[in-house]
Amino acid sequence: MNADVIDKLLGLGGGISWVVSYAFYRLYRNRTETATQVRDIPIWEPSKELHSHLSKEGTLAYAAVEGVVKELNRTLQSRYGNSEGVIMESQLIEHKSQRINGFWSDVKKVLRDTTEYVPFAIRPGKGSTSGNNNLVEVLDPGQAARLRDELDTTHDKFEPHKSSLVQVSN
Structure with missing residues (x-):
């Protein structure tokens, strides 16, 4: 060259x-x-100060409202146990082992992923200085960014596939 x-x-x-x-x-x-x-981000409590800020601005871009969740109309009942709440996420995931180029690897496939929610309100906590009559209503929780990341797992069940010796050797 x-x-x-x-x-x-x-x-x-x-x-x-x-x-x-x-x-x-x-x-x-x-x-x-x-x-x-x-x-x-500012962390707000349900109070008159928050309500006056919302009446002036209309929305809060990056903000958090901290308090105790109170259902407005009804709660969602868990299919497993006695748990109830205002947001329920349910996933059905298939776990498989797959052989690729002589190596085994685990593969997860989401078969169903649903999220249900009902309107709720956030009221001040017990140690709050603002009165308990101040509520922030959340009518459409699905619009809250990263809300699903904050949900706790209340039920997790794994059922292995029962296979015979003939199916395993194939």
Whole structure:
């Protein structure tokens, strides 16, 4: 190869490297700005101060409302046990082992994923200085970002498939 071709290849490699580095830098900056905004969000309690702020602004972009959940009309009953609540997520997941290129790996396939919710209210906690008559109604919980990440697992059951010796050897 002559020196001209090598110079062009090095220049092209450097240009591609710069574009990829810039793309990762922009992605990093975007994520850190979002993380900073989320870390510095105001935490509100249901109070007259929150209600007056909402009447002026209309919405809260990055904010959290902290308190005790109170059902408005009805609660959702768990299919397993005596649990009840206002949000219920149910997943049916198939677990399989699969052989790929001589190696076994676990594979999960979501067969069903549903989320049900009913309107609820958030009232101040027991140690709150604001009165218990201040409520924040949440009429559409599905619009709350990252709400599903905060749900606790109340039931988890695994049923292995019963297979015969003939099915296992295949």
